[in-house]
Amino acid sequence: MAFELYSVIFAVLFACGCLVLLLVVQAVLVSMRLKPKKNQSPRHGKVVLHQMPPNSRVLNVSPSCLKLETYLRMNKIPYESDYSFRMSSKGKVPWIEYNGTSVADSNFIVRFLNEEFQLDPDAHLSVEEKAIAHTMLVTLEENTYWTLIYHSFVADLADTRSMSPLLGVTPIPLNYVMSWLASHYLRQNLWGHGIGRHSREEIYSIAERDLRAVSQVLGTKRFIMGSKPCLLDAAIFGLVAVFLWNVPHSPQAKLIRSQLKNLEAHCYTIKEEYFPDWDELILKNTNSLDY
Numbered sequence: 001m002a003f004e005l006y007s008v009i010f011a012v013l014f015a016c017g018c019l020v021l022l023l024v025v026q027a028v029l030v031s032m033r034l035k036p037k038k039n040q041s042p043r044h045g046k047v048v049l050h051q052m053p054p055n056s057r058v059l060n061v062s063p064s065c066l067k068l069e070t071y072l073r074m075n076k077i078p079y080e081s082d083y084s085f086r087m088s089s090k091g092k093v094p095w096i097e098y099n100g101t102s103v104a105d106s107n108f109i110v111r112f113l114n115e116e117f118q119l120d121p122d123a124h125l126s127v128e129e130k131a132i133a134h135t136m137l138v139t140l141e142e143n144t145y146w147t148l149i150y151h152s153f154v155a156d157l158a159d160t161r162s163m164s165p166l167l168g169v170t171p172i173p174l175n176y177v178m179s180w181l182a183s184h185y186l187r188q189n190l191w192g193h194g195i196g197r198h199s200r201e202e203i204y205s206i207a208e209r210d211l212r213a214v215s216q217v218l219g220t221k222r223f224i225m226g227s228k229p230c231l232l233d234a235a236i237f238g239l240v241a242v243f244l245w246n247v248p249h250s251p252q253a254k255l256i257r258s259q260l261k262n263l264e265a266h267c268y269t270i271k272e273e274y275f276p277d278w279d280e281l282i283l284k285n286t287n288s289l290d291y
């Protein structure tokens, strides 16, 4: 009897040891694949955009990365993407390197590049429009964005596990451990922000009110403030594209497709105008980590 018990304990410990070893090997392999390639020296005059890589659904799963790439294209700023998952000094993406200077956070980057390239994507807006655009951008990035995080990392983690640029190509069982850790970390972020203290229905209703407001301001216009795009158009695109194409089953995407069709049309307008190579980029850069 005692011998059988010892055998069972031994078998369980052996299985746990094998699992831990497997996780360690997988983690080492993933981190080796993530190491930036040696010959990536930033070119003078070209912005190096450190951002998330595409997945098969969308050019970027991060609204702020997609906004920044759209801003670069809108303003014809030469850039190249670095998809190596290196985070900024602030621990996030996107960030850039430009002629030896590193700048973190999409909005500080926009301010920096506006100065460097002597441009203002909002120059055609009135003082009042600029104030409205600023307020809407902050609403989308500091409020609506968190409903996306809630959906992706709390409500539908299984989908995120299969489509995230990193988790989606990380082998099982490491995939499960990493997605659980990401979910735990982001739940804490959501709680700290405050939105994570609301019920599921309340969180989706927050998204609905924000998206409806943007849709009402857009109305029948081609771009949010008229016939010419501004920075806010890039921010709207960044978030709406991720809702529509990366989490198409989310309540936010369903709402946009069924009731806020002008936001969907706006999304296609920006994609067609600035990303004629969208599919090509996705094809070229997805699964760069594939095993």
Ligand SMILES: N[C@@H](CCC(=O)N[C@@H](CS)C(=O)NCC(=O)O)C(=O)O
Binding pocket: 061, 062, 063, 064, 065, 091, 092, 093, 094, 104, 105, 106, 107
């Ligand atoms: N305010 C930042 C937000 C950037 C941001 O939230 N990036 C996310 C990806 S969407 C990130 O890097 N998260 C990593 C983390 O929170 O540790 C900006 O506009 O650049």
